[in-house]
Amino acid sequence: MSEAIQEILRSNADIRYAALYRNGKLETATRQGLRGASTGESDKYEELLVNPAVLKLVTQRGDIDCGGARFVVIRYGNFYQWIRPVSGGHVSVCIEASADPIRTGQDLESILQKQGLL
Numbered sequence: 070m071s072e073a074i075q076e077i078l079r080s081n082a083d084i085r086y087a088a089l090y091r092n093g094k095l096e097t098a099t100r101q102g103l104r105g106a107s108t109g110e111s112d113k114y115e116e117l118l119v120n121p122a123v124l125k126l127v128t129q130r131g132d133i134d135c136g137g138a139r140f141v142v143i144r145y146g147n148f149y150q151w152i153r154p155v156s157g158g159h160v161s162v163c164i165e166a167s168a169d170p171i172r173t174g175q176d177l178e179s180i181l182q183k184q185g186l187l
Contacts, residue, residue, distance in 0.1 A: 073184040074098045077160075080180060083168035085148055088116045089186075091158035120152050120161050128154065142170045151177065155186040 077087040078098055088097040095116050123141055131138030140153040149170040151162045162177060164170050181187050 071096055073186060076180050077162060080176060081173055083165040084162055085165060086163035088161040090116050116161055120159055124152060124154050124159055140174055155181060
């Protein structure tokens with residue numbers, strides 16, 4: 070597991086899962102003992118197919134006349150998913166439904182910057 074993924078998981082107890090997809094390589098880590106978690110196989114396809122497509126659509130729209138797009142937050146029934154483009158791919162972080170995904174995302178931005186991913 071990369072230092073970036075480790076630091077993301079350690080940074081906040083409200084973080085359930087973290088994934089880094091860069092240059093065609095996917096790495097993930099999940100906090101143990103979660104309720105309402107999706108399966109590893111489901112997560113894999115979300116990172117390989119869904120999240121890149123969502124980021125592509127939002128980025129293209131944002132670039133037209135919205136000043137770009139920095140991240141996407143999806144509210145699923147059991148959690149939030151925070152997705153951010155990074156150099157060569159994206160980072161995806163699953164956040165507890167009781168947490169503030171915007172504030173958590175701000176903290177994640179600092180980690181990504183420190184890890185040289187932005």
